[in-house]
Amino acid sequence: xxxxxxxxxxxxxxxxxxxxxxxxxxxxxxxxxxxxxxxxxxxxxxxxxxxxxxxxxxxxxxxxxxxxxxxxxxxxxxxxxxxxxxxxxxxxxxxxxxxxxxxxxxxxxxxxxxxxxxxxxxxxxxxxxxxxxxxxxxxxxxxxxxxxxxxxxxxxxxxxxxxxxxxxxxxxxxxxxxxxxxxxxxxxxxxxxxxxxxxxxxxxxxxxxxxxxxxxxxxxxxxxxxxxxxxxxxxxxxxxxxxxxxxxxxxxxxxxxxxxxxxxxxxxxxxxxxxxxxxxxxxxxxxxxxxxxxxxxxxxxxxxxxxxxxxxxxxxxxxxxxxxxxxxxxxxxxxxxxxxxxxxxxxxxxxxxxxxxxxxxxxxxxxxxxxxxxxxxxxxxxxxxxxxxxxxxxxxxxxxxxxxxxxxxxxxxxxxxxxxxxxxxxxxxxxxxxxxxxxxxxxxxxxxxxxxxxxxxxxxxxxxxxxxxxxxxxxxxxxxxxxxxxxxxxxxxxxxxxxxxxxxxxxxxxxxxxxxxxxxxxxxxxxxxxxxxxxxxxxxxxxxxxxxxxxxxxxxxxxxxxxxxxxxxxxxxxxxxxxxxxxxxxxxxxxxxxxxxxxxxxxxxxxxxxxxxxxxxxxxxxxxxxxxxxxxxxxxxxxxxxxxxxxxxxxxxxxxxxxxxxxxxxxxxxxxxxxxxxxxxxxxxxxxxxxxxxxxxxxxxxxxx
Numbered sequence: 032x033x034x035x036x037x038x039x040x041x042x043x044x045x046x047x048x049x050x051x052x053x054x055x056x057x058x059x060x061x062x063x064x065x066x067x068x069x070x071x072x073x074x075x076x077x078x079x080x081x082x083x084x085x086x087x088x089x090x091x092x093x094x095x096x097x098x099x100x101x102x103x104x105x106x107x108x109x110x111x112x113x114x115x116x117x118x119x120x121x122x123x124x125x126x127x128x129x130x131x132x133x134x135x136x137x138x139x140x141x142x143x144x145x146x147x148x149x150x151x152x153x154x155x156x157x158x159x160x161x162x163x164x165x166x167x168x169x170x171x172x173x174x175x176x177x178x179x180x181x182x183x184x185x186x187x188x189x190x191x192x193x194x195x196x197x198x199x200x201x202x203x204x205x206x207x208x209x210x211x212x213x214x215x216x217x218x219x220x221x222x223x224x225x226x227x228x229x230x231x232x233x234x235x236x237x238x239x240x241x242x243x244x245x246x247x248x249x250x251x252x253x254x255x256x257x258x259x260x261x262x263x264x265x266x267x268x269x270x271x272x273x274x275x276x277x278x279x280x281x282x283x284x285x286x287x288x289x290x291x292x293x294x295x296x297x298x299x300x301x302x303x304x305x306x307x308x309x310x311x312x313x314x315x316x317x318x319x320x321x322x323x324x325x326x327x328x329x330x331x332x333x334x335x336x337x338x339x340x341x342x343x344x345x346x347x348x349x350x351x352x353x354x355x356x357x358x359x360x361x362x363x364x365x366x367x368x369x370x371x372x373x374x375x376x377x378x379x380x381x382x383x384x385x386x387x388x389x390x391x392x393x394x395x396x397x398x399x400x401x402x403x404x405x406x407x408x409x410x411x412x413x414x415x416x417x418x419x420x421x422x423x424x425x426x427x428x429x430x431x432x433x434x435x436x437x438x439x440x441x442x443x444x445x446x447x448x449x450x451x452x453x454x455x456x457x458x459x460x461x462x463x464x465x466x467x468x469x470x471x472x473x474x475x476x477x478x479x480x481x482x483x484x485x486x487x488x489x490x491x492x493x494x495x496x497x498x499x500x501x502x503x504x505x506x507x508x509x510x511x512x513x514x515x516x517x518x519x520x521x522x523x524x525x526x527x528x529x530x531x532x533x534x535x536x537x538x539x540x541x542x543x544x545x546x547x548x549x550x551x552x553x554x555x556x557x558x559x560x561x562x563x564x565x566x567x568x569x570x571x572x573x574x575x576x577x578x579x580x581x582x583x584x585x586x587x588x589x590x591x592x593x594x595x596x597x598x599x600x601x602x603x604x605x606x607x608x609x610x611x612x613x614x615x616x617x618x619x620x621x622x623x624x625x626x627x628x629x630x631x632x633x634x635x636x637x638x639x640x641x642x643x644x645x646x647x648x649x650x651x652x653x654x655x656x657x658x659x660x661x662x663x664x665x666x667x668x669x670x671x672x673x674x675x676x677x678x679x680x681x682x683x684x685x686x687x688x689x690x691x692x693x694x695x696x697x698x699x700x701x702x703x704x705x706x707x708x709x710x711x712x713x714x715x716x717x718x719x720x721x722x723x724x725x726x727x728x729x730x731x732x733x734x735x736x
Contacts, residue, residue, distance in 0.1 A: 045119070050455070053691070056497070065322050066280070067320060067548075069295045069317070070278040070280070072218055072279050073278070073299040073315055073700075074276075074299040076299070077219075077274070077299045077300070078299075080219050081302070082518055083146040083406075084215055084216055084303050084311075084313075085254065085303050087216075088213035091191055091208075091210055091212075091304050092174045092305055092306060094208075095192075095193050095206065095208055096193060097118075097197075098118060098206050098208070099171065099172075099193055099195030100195065100204055100452065101114050102204065102206060103195045103203065104554055105374040108138060114161060115128050115206075118139055123145075123208050123314070124212070124214055124215070125143065125210060126143045126188070126210070126211060127141065127143060127159060127209040128140065128141045129159040129160055129163050129206070129207045130154065130163075130204060130205075130207075131160070131163045131164065131167070132204040133167070133203040135164045135167060140159070153521055154181075154182055158177060158180050158192055159192075159207045161178045162175060162190040163206065163207035164194055164205070165191035166205040166207065169193075169194055169203070171193070171194045171195050172193060174309075175191070176189055176191055176309050177189055177190040177191075177192075177193045177562065178234065178235075178236045178238065179238070180209070183209070184293045186241040186442065187211055187212050188210070188211055189210055189212050190208065191207070191210050192205060194205035213242075214241055216232065218239070219232060219242060223242065224246070225317075227292065227317060227320055227321070228317050229246075229247060229316040230244060230314075231243045231244065231247045231271075231314045231315075231316065232240055232266075232311070232313045232314075233312045234311055235309035235310065236309075239251050239549060246289055246291075247316070250264065250289055251268070251470070254268065255377055260285075262285075263285050263443070264281065264289060266279060267281075267314060269299060270300060271300050271314060273301075274302040274304075274310055275300070275302070276300060276302060278297055278298065279297075279298045279300070280296075280297060281295065281296040281297075283295050283339055284317070285515045286468045286513065290379075292320060296316050297316075297319060297320075298316050298317075299314065299317070300313065300314035301313060301314075335359070349611075354593075356696070366694065373726060379662060385402065385404065386404055387404060387484050387485075388401075388482070388483035389405065389480055389482050389483075390402070390405055390409075390421070390480070390483075391480055392397060392409070392437060392477075392479045393477065393478055393480060394472075394475040394478040395475075396418065396434070396449055398413055398414055398415065398421055399476050399477060400418055405483060409422075413647065418433055418434055422457075424456075424457055424458035425455060425456045425457070425553050429455060432449075432454075436467045437467045437479050440467035440468070440469045441467075441478065441479055441694070443469075444469055446467065446468050446469070447467050448466045448467070449463070449464065449465070450464055456483070461485055461486075461487040462485075462486040462487050463486060463593075466478055466481075467480075467481055467482075468479075468480040468482060479575075480636075516554070516558060517555075517558055521705055523547075523551060524552070527547045527548050527551065528548060530544055531548065535660060571613065572608070572612050572613055572703065573611075573612075573613075574609035574726035575609055575613075575614045575726075576609050577607055577616055577642055578603040578620055580605075580621065581593055581603055581642070582601060584618060584621045584622055584625060584640075588622070588629070591626070591629060592638070595632070595634065596634035597627055597629050597634070597636050597637065597638055598635075598636070598638070599637075599638050600638070601627070601639075601640045602641040603641075603643075604643065604644075606702070607644060607723065608644065608726060609726045609728045610655075610724070611703070611724050611725065612723065613703075616699045616703075617723075618700050619695075619696075620700065621640070622698060623695070623696050624719050624721075625638060625640065625660060626692075627692060628660055628661075628662035628717070628719075630664070631662050631664030631665055631717060632663065633665075634662055635663065636663050637663055638662045639659075639660075640660050642656055642657065642659075644656060644725075645722065655705070655723055655724040656725055657669045657721070657722055657724075657725075658720070658721040658723060659718055659721075659723075660718070660720075661716065661717070661719075662716050662717055663716040664717065666713040666714055666715055666716055666717055667709075667711040667713070667717055672709065672711060675693055676693050676697045676707075678694045703723065704724050705722050705724060708720040709720075
């Protein structure tokens with residue numbers, strides 16, 4: 032058997048398996064639909080019965096409120112007694128009535144003459160009185176329901192009680208009625224008479240009523256000890272106690288334990304709510320045994336359909352096998368074509384999904400293909416264009432270099448590369464590694480591949496790693512300096528001050544001793560900067576008014592600016608919001624930036640400190656205060672711009688700076704949730720911009736820094 036015939040047989044087997052799978056799927060789907068419809072019907076049935084029960088209970092509650100209204104009207108005890116006696120005789124469910132005054136004392140009690148002695152005996156009267164007293168503590172009109180009265184037979188007798196408010200001439204108090212609630216739940220009993228149906232009715236206190244199936248009552252009592260063996264029943268009881276409505280599917284093994292038969296059971300549950308009172312909860316348990324017969328019929332019909340489909344598939348498979356023998360030659364030729372198409376598609380997918388840019392050049396120097404990584408960065412017309420047209424933003428010298436690399440690779444018939452050079456290929460400078468890969472001369476459409484690797488992110492990660500190493504070094508160095516040098520320097524300075532005090536200011540050696548003290552202070556400041564840098568921690572912030580702080584910094588720097596013959600200006604608009612900052616650290620930032628600006632200026636230069644409110648341009652954008660420190664000094668070389676915030680880097684002369692000032696400034700700004708930016712041109716000056724968060728409004732949520 033050739034491959035075509037084998038493939039046909041395989042397809043036939045797959046088709047037959049699909050048919051079987053489809054049969055199983057449709058059977059399961061039909062069964063699930065039947066079960067869902069069955070559950071929906073049972074839920075609607077129990078909800079309809081529950082509504083009838085709720086209406087009956089609401090009627091009893093309305094009668095009780097009506098009795099309260101009668102009692103609140105003016106009248107003698109005999110009149111009120113006569114009116115309630117008429118209610119007792121009209122409604123056969125009511126067996127006894129007790130009326131209390133507002134102090135809880137009994138005004139009178141009425142017993143139905145038709146009730147037996149088991150209902151009218153003293154224990155029932157005690158329950159009536161106690162429930163009426165409890166009702167006095169509730170608002171008038173609220174219905175208080177007692178648990179089943181144990182002294183009354185049958186377990187259906189409950190006490191309904193409510194308080195009634197006094198009128199202008201009538202007293203207040205409470206009234207309680209002994210109610211035979213069994214007739215009210217008659218609609219639920221009708222459901223329980225259906226075959227394969229059981230009822231569970233939980234009273235207002237969560238206790239099953241006599242209408243419930245005995246096996247369900249028994250398991251309700253055993254729940255605490257054996258809840259793990261019937262989890263679905265436990266889940267159902269939890270939903271019922273919470274007053275929810277819905278359905279729960281009880282598996283066959285649990286149904287057998289509950290005495291509900293040997294099939295899955297659908298339990299539909301719903302609450303029965305009484306206006307102004309507690310709620311009951313009812314659940315019906317219906318076996319799905321009836322659905323099995325229908326399911327067998329469905330299986331038979333689907334199986335016959337599957338057999339027919341399998342027969343036609345077998346005939347079709349035989350036809351395919353016979354036809355495949357006549358098409359071997361055609362299949363062989365098409366196989367080669369499909370193989371080539373597959374290889375081309377596979378190669379194209381590989382090229383499109385690698386992160387490195389690849390473009391193919393023809394022998395004439397035209398671009399014939401570009402992969403996805405490079406296609407997004409080239410013009411839409413790059414395919415078919417030359418290298419200068421494909422890289423319109425690159426300088427001509429860079430494009431000529433690429434063309435020379437391609438030509439040299441084709442001439443040498445080996446791969447040539449440019450390793451990690453900064454090239455502005457796409458309008459801005461980046462680090463790239465470029466390879467020219469010559470291919471065979473047989474295909475002039477793809478003579479050479481130009482592979483472009485973007486190393487900018489790698490270089491950025493290297494810079495971050497170097498900075499992290501420097502920061503770790505600073506921490507270790509700062510701790511060592513503080514431990515080894517700080518204490519001896521303090522001792523030396525103390526001795527020098529002592530000697531200076533003894534010599535006096537007019538002594539010839541006083542100036543030299545003062546130089547010693549000044550230099551020790553300088554070393555101490557350096558150590559303090561190192562410690563501040565290595566231990567910068569989030570500080571407790573508060574609202575800081577920016578204008579007084581900037582004016583204060585201007586006063587502090589006034590003498591230094593005059594000494595250097597630099598003009599220091601401060602511009603702060605009115606209505607500027609206060610900043611969320613530690614005032615000492617904010618002042619340290621401003622002083623450091625201003626001193627650096629003064630150092631960069633020649634005599635006659637100017638340093639300008641300004642502040643502006645930055646409103647958010649769009650929702651979620653940054654908002655706060657923008658503070659700029661601008662000078663017209665010498666500027667910073669471009670190659671040093673990315674290093675000015677690194678520890679120990681400085682453009683000042685040796686001995687004039689530690690290289691930690693801007694590092695500490697950047698650390699403080701980041702710890703306050705702001706950001707810092709720097710722009711500079713050699714000979715034009717430098718501008719440092721601080722983006723600082725403003726103090727939140729009182730209605731806004733405050734976050735600790």
